[in-house]
Amino acid sequence: MTHEILTVAECYEADRYAAAHGVPTLTLMENAGRAVADEICKRWTPRTTAVLCGPGNNGGDGFVVARHLKERGWTVWVETLSPVNSLQGDAAEMAKRWSGDTLHAAAGNREPDLFVDALFGAGLSRSLEGEAKRLALASEKFAERVVAIDVPSGVHGDTGQALDGIAFHAALTITFFRKKPAHVLMPAREYCGEIVVADIGIPAAAAAGSKLFENAPALWLDRFPFPKARGHKYSRGHCLVVSGPADATGAARLAARGALRAGAGLVSVASPPDAVVVNAQHLTAIMVKPFSGAKGLSDLLKDERFNAVVVGPGNGVGRATQELAAAALASKASLVLDADGITSFKDDPASLLRLLREPCVLTPHEGEFERLFPGLLKRSASRIEATRAAAAAAKCTVLLKGPDTAIARSDGWATVCTNAPPTLATAGSGDVLAGIIAGLMAQHLDSFDAACAGAWLHAEAANCFGIGLIAEDLPAMLPRVLRGLQGRSRGTQ
Numbered sequence: 001m002t003h004e005i006l007t008v009a010e011c012y013e014a015d016r017y018a019a020a021h022g023v024p025t026l027t028l029m030e031n032a033g034r035a036v037a038d039e040i041c042k043r044w045t046p047r048t049t050a051v052l053c054g055p056g057n058n059g060g061d062g063f064v065v066a067r068h069l070k071e072r073g074w075t076v077w078v079e080t081l082s083p084v085n086s087l088q089g090d091a092a093e094m095a096k097r098w099s100g101d102t103l104h105a106a107a108g109n110r111e112p113d114l115f116v117d118a119l120f121g122a123g124l125s126r127s128l129e130g131e132a133k134r135l136a137l138a139s140e141k142f143a144e145r146v147v148a149i150d151v152p153s154g155v156h157g158d159t160g161q162a163l164d165g166i167a168f169h170a171a172l173t174i175t176f177f178r179k180k181p182a183h184v185l186m187p188a189r190e191y192c193g194e195i196v197v198a199d200i201g202i203p204a205a206a207a208a209g210s211k212l213f214e215n216a217p218a219l220w221l222d223r224f225p226f227p228k229a230r231g232h233k234y235s236r237g238h239c240l241v242v243s244g245p246a247d248a249t250g251a252a253r254l255a256a257r258g259a260l261r262a263g264a265g266l267v268s269v270a271s272p273p274d275a276v277v278v279n280a281q282h283l284t285a286i287m288v289k290p291f292s293g294a295k296g297l298s299d300l301l302k303d304e305r306f307n308a309v310v311v312g313p314g315n316g317v318g319r320a321t322q323e324l325a326a327a328a329l330a331s332k333a334s335l336v337l338d339a340d341g342i343t344s345f346k347d348d349p350a351s352l353l354r355l356l357r358e359p360c361v362l363t364p365h366e367g368e369f370e371r372l373f374p375g376l377l378k379r380s381a382s383r384i385e386a387t388r389a390a391a392a393a394a395k396c397t398v399l400l401k402g403p404d405t406a407i408a409r410s411d412g413w414a415t416v417c418t419n420a421p422p423t424l425a426t427a428g429s430g431d432v433l434a435g436i437i438a439g440l441m442a443q444h445l446d447s448f449d450a451a452c453a454g455a456w457l458h459a460e461a462a463n464c465f466g467i468g469l470i471a472e473d474l475p476a477m478l479p480r481v482l483r484g485l486q487g488r489s490r491g492t493q
Contacts (some may be wrong), residue, residue, distance in 0.1 A: 001124065001207055001213045002178060002207070003213045003215075003216050003218060003219060004123075004178050004179075004196070004207040004210035004212070004213055005178065005180065005181060005183075005184060005210065005212040005213060005416065005419060006160050006177075006179075006180060006207060006210060006212075006215055007157070007158050007180065007181065007212075008122045008123050008157040008180060010209075010210070011157075011177065011178070011180065011475070012123075012206075013206070013244070014177055014178070014202050014206035014207065015028060015134065015202070015441070016172045017038040017202070017203065017205070017206040017369055018201065018202040018206060019336070020274075021203055022311045023202065023203075025057075025089075025090050025473075026042055027201060027320075028055065028103055028176075028201060028202065029060050029061055029064060029091075029094060030064055031198075031200035031201050032061045032064065032149075032176050032198065032200045033051070033060075033061045033062070033064020033065045033067070033094070034064065034068050034069060035174060035176070035198035035199075035200060036061065036064075036065045036070070036116070036147070036149055036174045036198070036288070037064075037065050037068035037069050038194045038197050038319050039070075039147075039172065039174050039198070040065075040114070040116070040147055040172075040214075040430075041072060044114060044173065044455045046072070046073050046074045046075070046369055047074065047075070047112075047113035047114055048074075048075045048076075048110075048111075048112045048114070048398070049066075049069060049074055049075065049076040049077075049113065049114040049115070049116060050076075050077060050078075050079050050110065050112035050114070050115050050116070051063070051065055051069075051077070051079070051111050051115075051116040051118055052068040052077060052078075052081075052115060052116065052117055052118055052119050052135070053066075053078050053079070053080050053081075053095075053118045053119070053131075053300070054080075054081060054118060054119035054120050054153070054469050055081065055082055055086060055087060055091070055100065056091060056121065056469075057089075057090065057091055057094075057121065058093030058118050058119065058121035058149055058150055058153075059080070059087065059091050059118055059119070060087070060090050060092075060093075060094040060096075060150050060265070061097070061118055062116060062118025062149060063078060063091070063095050063097070063098045063118075063332045064070040064077065064097075065116055065149070065486065066078050066098055066100060067094075067097060067098050067099075067100075067481070071101050073162060075265050077100055077101035077102065077103065077112075078100065078101065078102045078103070079102075079103045079162070080102060080103070080104055081119065081130070081132060081419075082104070082318050083104055084102055084104075086173055088402060090269070093369060096340060097171075100280050103293065107158050107381075109127075109324065112115040112145075113212050114145050114146075114147065114150065115135075115139075115142075115145055115146045115166045115469040116145065116147045116148075116441075117139075117146055117148040117149065117152060117170060118134055118149045119153040119168075120132070120152040120153040120154070121149070121151065121157070122150050122151045122155070122156070122157025122158075122175075122180050122182060122424065123157060123423045124153065124155075124156065124157075124163065125156070125163075126163065126348050127154070127163040127164035127166060128153065128154045128163070128164075128166050128167070132154075133166055136152075136153065136154050136166050136167055136168045136169075137166060139152075139161065139168045139170075140169045143169035143170060143171055143193065144171045145171070146168060146169060146170040146171055146172075146193075147170060147171065147172045147173075147174070148168060148170035148172070148173040148174070148192065148193075149173075149174060150173070150174075150175050150176070151173060151175065151180065151182050151183070151188065151191075151192065152167050152168035152169065152173060152188075152191045152192060153167060153168045154166050154167025154168055154191075155167045155168075155182050155188045155191055155475075156182065156188075157180040157181065157182045157380060158182070158382060159182070159185070159188075159381050160181055160182045160184070160185025160186060160187070160188040160189070160282065160382055160383075160404070160408075162187065162188065162191065163409060165210070167188075167191050168191065169191055169193075170191065170192060170193045170261075171193040171194065172193050172194045173192035173193060173194070173195050173196070173297045174195075174196045174197075174198055174412065175195065175196070175197055175325055176198050176199075176200045176202070176206050177197070177198075177199070177200060177206070177207070178197065178210075179197055179214060179237050180384055181212075181384060181416075182377060182388075182402060183195050184408065184416040184418050185384070185404045185416065186381060186402070186403050186404045187297070189404065189418070191338070196465065201396065203395045205480060211412050211413045212384065212413075212414050212416075213414065213415045213416075214400050214416055214418055215405075215407065215415040215416060215417040215418070215419075215452050215455060215456055216456070217453075217456065217485060217488055218454060219234045219415065219455050220445075220452050221485070221488060221489055222489075223446075224445070224453060224485065224489065225263060225440065225443035225444065225445055226263075226486055226489065228396075232265070233265030233330075234265055234266070234305070234353060235265065236263060236264060236265030236266075236443050237264050237265055237266070237307050237308060237439075237441075237442025237443050237444065238264070238265065238266040238267070238268065238305045238306050238307060238308075238440070238442060239256075239259040239260075239264040239266070239267045239268070239306075239307075239308045239309070239310070239435075239438050239439050239441075239442040240267075240268050240269075240270050240289070240300065240301070240306045240308070240310070240333070241253075241255045241256040241259065241267065241268070241269050241270065241309075241310040241313075241316065241435060241438070242269075242270045242308045242309065242310060242311050242315060242316030242324055242328075243269050243270060243271045243272065243275050243279055243315075243475050244272075244313070244315045244340075245274055245275055245316070246272075246274045246275040246277075246278050246338065248314040248315075248316065249271075249275050249282075249312030249314060249430060250281070250314065250428065251277050251280050251313030251339070251431040252271075252310075252313055252431075253269065253279065253282055253283065253286070253469050254313070254428045254431040254432050254472070254475075255285045255310045255313050255338075255431045255432065255434050255435030255438070256268075256269050256283070256310075256435055256436065257286070257432070257435065257457075258431070258432040258433065258434070258435025258436040258438075258439060258474065258478075259308075259310070259435040259436065259442065260285060260286060260438030260439065260456065260475070261436070261439070261475040261478040261479065262414055262435070262436040262437075262439030262440050262443075262454070262478065263439055263440070263441075263443055263467070264308070264439040264442040264443060265442070266287070267285075267286045267287070267439070268286065268287040268288065268289045268306070268438065269283065269286060269287070269288050270289050270290075270291045270297060270300055270452065271288050271289065271290055271291070272290075272291070272292065273290055274294060276288055276290050276310065278308070284317050289482065293323070293324075294313065294323035294326065294327040295322070295327075295390050296448075297324055297327045297328065298327045298331070301327065301331035301332075301333055302331075304332055305391070306331075306333055306443045307332075307333050307334060307441075307444075308333055308334040308335075308336070308438045308439070309328045309331070309333045309334070309335050309336070309438065309441035310335075310336045310338065310343025310434050310435060310438045311324050311325050311328050311336075311337055311338075311341040312325075312336075312337055312338035312339040312340045312342060312430075312434070313338055313339045313341075313430075313431040313434060314339070315339070315341060315344075316339070316340055317339045317340050317343050317344050317447060318344055319344070321340050321341055321344040322344045322345060322352075324341070324349075324357055324469055325337055325341050325344070325345075325355070326455060329355045329357065329360070334359040334360065334438070334441035334442070334447065334450075335359070335438075336358045336360075336361045336363060336435075336437050336438040336441070337360065337361070337362050338362075338363045338364075338430065338431070339368070339430065339431070339434075342364050342368045342371065342372055343368055343371055345371070345372060346358075346371035346372070349371070349372045349373070349374070351395055352372065353393060353395075356394045356395055356396050357395060357396065358395065358396050358397075358447055359396075359397075359441060359446060359447040360394075360396040360397065360447060360452065361396065361397045361398075361437055361441070361451045362390075362394060362396065362397070362398045362446050363399045363430065363433060363434055363437065363451075364398075364399075364400060364401065365400075365401045365402065365430065366400070366402065369386075369390065369400055372390075373390045373393065374388070374391075374411070376389055376390060383400060383402070383404060383406045383416075384408070384414055384416060386400065386406075387400045387408040387414060388408040388412055388414055389397075389404040390408070390447065391408040391410045391412075391414075392410050392412070394408050394410070395411060396409075396447065397409045397410075397447040397451050398446045399431075399437075399451045399455065400412075401430060403420060404416055404417065404418070405417040405420060405455050407448070407451045407452055407455060409447070409448040415452050417455045417456065417459060417462065419459040419460060420455075420458075420459035420462065421459065421462050421463050423462050423465070423467060423468075423469040424458070424459065424462045424469070426469060426470055426471055427471060428469075428470070428471030428472070429458070429462070429469075429471045429474060431471065432458065432471055432474045432475060433454060433455065433458045435475075436454040436457055436478070437450050437454035437456055438452055439454075440453055440454055440458070457482070457485075458474065459476060459480055460481045460484075461473075461474045461475075461477035461478050461481050462474065462477075462481075464477045464480050464481060465477050481483065
């Protein structure tokens with residue numbers, strides 16, 4: 001399975017690469033249409049099918065689909081938005097090879113059992129109009145009967161947005177060679193339904209320059225810090241989680257449990273004096289280290305055995321938390337900065353950017369991201385590009401949380417997470433994520449790998465638990481996820 005994500009422009013370049021290496025575009029179109037027909041036949045028995053063909057190559061793919069379905073005994077016809085003689089290039093050639101019925105007004109008088117959306121591909125840059133718009137608006141009611149080629153028409157391939165908010169809804173989307181941003185970003189990912197990536201003969205080398213990937217274990221599994229036979233708790237690092245005051249200690253404990261379950265050899269909660277008893281009453285394997293203010297944290301971190309720190313969860317918003325973050329950044333420890341640790345710099349984000357360095361991971365949700373990088377999300381073409389720009393400005397790894405969590409490091413490498421269930425939208429789940437990432441960094445995983453692996457583990461823990469999840473359940477599910485991950489690792493050796 002491949003994990004590169006290519007922009008629309010990069011996909012066009014991949015087509016050109018294939019043509020230059022002996023795979024002409026006509027062959028690619030034939031292979032694409034056959035692949036779509038194959039996927040349809042895997043899921044549906046023969047039925048009346050309308051293939052909606054647009055004026056470009058997407059429409060050409062559609063004519064191939066119609067031909068292959070007809071050859072397999074399906075009742076199928078083509079509906080077009082414009083006369084067939086307006087088609088050009090390979091699409092015109094594929095239209096000539098089609099010998100069945102063609103209607104020149106989409107959705108004529110026939111009512112099919114299945115629609116194939118071959119109107120517009122990922123390169124569409126204008127909103128749908130006319131008959132295409134009418135069908136797109138109606139498709140939400142019969143999405144289970146829609147198959148989209150490349151992306152549902154109306155979706156922009158790079159931004160993951162529906163142009164003017166209108167696009168087809170599909171049960172199945174078949175794309176080719178590699179996914180595009182629209183296949184991993186919301187809301188387009190929901191418009192797509194099930195997503196299949198078909199091999200149509202483009203050489204793998206055409207994707208060699210990609211710096212964007214769908215987050216998956218294959219990207220970091222060979223570096224994951226599984227326990228070693230001669231290892232011991234000190235070789236697995238010591239993570240320190242900074243607690244808030246007595247009435248706000250829960251977030252730190254959630255992060256600490258995440259770090260311990262992620263494999264850190266030792267985990268301590270740095271506790272203000274008024275919170276020591278509260279934390280001690282709730283912790284057993286996790287130690288409590290009293291401290292007072294930024295000076296106290298600096299003194300703790302002089303012991304370089306504390307090699308990873310979490311600052312932010314439950315710490316409170318204000319100057320005191322700014323100083324805690326500065327103290328952590330002045331140490332040699334890896335840092336995960338989350339929640340209040342980010343929001344505390346909302347009035348002077350530049351002061352934090354001046355302090356940031358590697359190894360460090362920022363883990364904001366969209367609100368916190370806006371406070372640290374005002375207007376960047378709105379100015380950027382997508383969440384991916386916003387996260388990349390933020391990582392470049394911060395000179396460290398940035399993880400932008402959401403149903404399509406984006407992770408970027410400062411040199412532009414980025415991933416998008418697609419395995420997170422909606423049950424993660426619960427109080428405290430982000431604190432656990434911060435702890436998991438810090439626990440991996442304590443074990444000497446670099447910040448980008450730790451963020452990618454941590455986000456994947458966090459999501460899989462939620463998937464394992466299922467409905468009814470609360471944040472406290474996540475650390476308890478990690479052993480099951482880690483066992484499965486270790487099994488994958490052994491399987492690749």
